[in-house]
Amino acid sequence: MKKLWRFLRSMRFGILLLLLIALCSVLGSVIPQGKEIAWYAQTYQQVHGWILLLGLNRVFQSWYFIALLVLLCLNLSLCSLVRIRRVVREGKGEIEQAADWPIQTPLTAEEAERVRTHLRAIRSREENINGVSVWHKNRIGRYGSFITHLSILLVVIFGALALYLPRVTDRSCMPGESLTMEDGTEIYVDAFAIEDESGTLDYNSWIRLTLPDGRESGLKQIKVNYPLSFGNYKIYQQTYGTAGSITVNNLDTGGTDTFSLTDTVFLSADGRDGVWYDALYPGYIESEDGSVTLITSSSGHYTDPVYHITLAAQGEYTPVLAFPGESLTVGNLRYDFNEPVEYPGLRIKYTPGAVNLLLLLSFLLMIAGLYITFFLVPVLVKLDETGCTVGGPKPEGLRMEIELLTRKETDT
């Protein structure tokens, strides 16, 4: 049992886990993920059975990949626990202990002075312990490795929570309309534009969020990279679309109604005669003989929009093209074809609790941990007129520097 615990917290096990995670990642990047099963059967005819059996079509959601991450967390937890105990123990009274070290590198008085000057230049502090000179610096560096490992553990935990806890939905909303979420939160879209003031392509929505408790975000502009964050909600400018806009006028009653249309719909008073809205096309090309070819795709504005509709009158159906500004009358209804309406596709993300904040703090801790580990290397040197001893957790760099300093002396 003891052996197992020792293995679970060992660096060897940690490295093994990291390499296995890397191997799974390679497979997950080489084999396209999350496709239809038929796609794998067609693309990897010989081996698709193995791919599906081993879950290589969903590596990052597979049980073995998650197990590797769990084991990595276990390894990090155990090694962090062991490490902090050792680091604290070794750090206690290290300066006093350094005074008792035997001299390892004999130096001449001149070399010792050179080393002293160097230690002063790198801003080490000199402390006199019972008449012995001990130089030290960056004692926090001892804790860098612990902080780094702890932060990696936190990043994996909070990262997993941030990945799996949020509820994400994609919804479209016409300008001037609202979306209501399950919990009663209301998202009102005031306006949408696909170009900024200078005419540069930039997708902007102006939205207002009202939480169930009545708190309001106020009208805010969102665009790609700049979502609205309010309460536990984040609203992203995700996509956009262009809808047809038809105003229907009842010639008998004088009533009017304007519809923003994205899907096929039948606009009629009696369910028999009326207009079938089929689609809106961004433009068209008219040839010399007068025939019209419709353009089906466009990025940005619809430059020459065309409505493709079907007139239904007395049991007859006639396909017709209509342009913005035109009107058609069927029975007692007049249909006015307006300029199309551009609308945003919003991504609505609800993250419970303070997961994002905790993840951000873990990120900062990780950067700090790595910086401390590699750039605040502890210095601990016993130095007298006969020589010096370099100790501490990472003496390699300073030992080399001192060797170079003393060699310079020899060379000259």
Add this chain to the structure above:
Amino acid sequence: MNVLFFGSLLLYFAAAVLQFIGTLFKKDKVAKIAWLIFLAGLAAQTAYLLVRGVTARRLPLSNQFEFATAFAWGIALMLLIVRLRLKADWLSVAVMPMVFLVLSYAALQPREVTELMPALRSAWFGFHIGSAVFSYSAFIIAGCVGLRYLIVSKKGSADELKLHQMDYLSYRMIALGFLLLTVTILSGALWAEQAWSAFWTWDPKEVWALITWIIYAVYLHLRLRGKRKGTVMAWYAMIAVPVVLFTFAGVNTIMPGLHSYG
């Protein structure tokens, strides 16, 4: 503008060739000339990046050409700093060809200045991509130091202290690259959450950045805890370079994903 770009490419080529000759035949004067030519190349490339940045009114880091150009510049700048700080003249012969090769790759990419697409208009743009440039550059320098170590250590008369210095420099460059790669990955995660709503999407570029991170994490563990040094780690630093290059160029070329910006 093209004159500056191709001028720097030619200067780097000439510097790499002269440096090789200078090192091979132990001609210090030739090596010195190579260094001066290299500095001229770096100056021309710096000017090119500045002009391009001013023309585009943004940091020139938005597509494969600009990233590769900045990457070559990052390697060259790091060589300059390391040479000046550590007087590591021996490094030039290994690094100069890398600068030339990376810039040659850039030369093969479309060079027109394009408007920054909405997805890249973010405060994270310079931070995320800039840290990636210097991270990859540090790994390349480490790999070059590893190569030089292996060549020098083959000689029977190799100076132990010099070898140790190389070994330590390679480790320090990897430590720097690792810190910067961590900054790249974490800032990328924060940016992804702002742009795409998820910190991590297992996009090929993210996955390969993670693989690169793991490879160097293993290096650092072996070096720091396992006390492995010298030849083994020099080989490791060198063999890891293709992974960095694949993460930089290969992923964008053969694995389309959210990071495919042309």
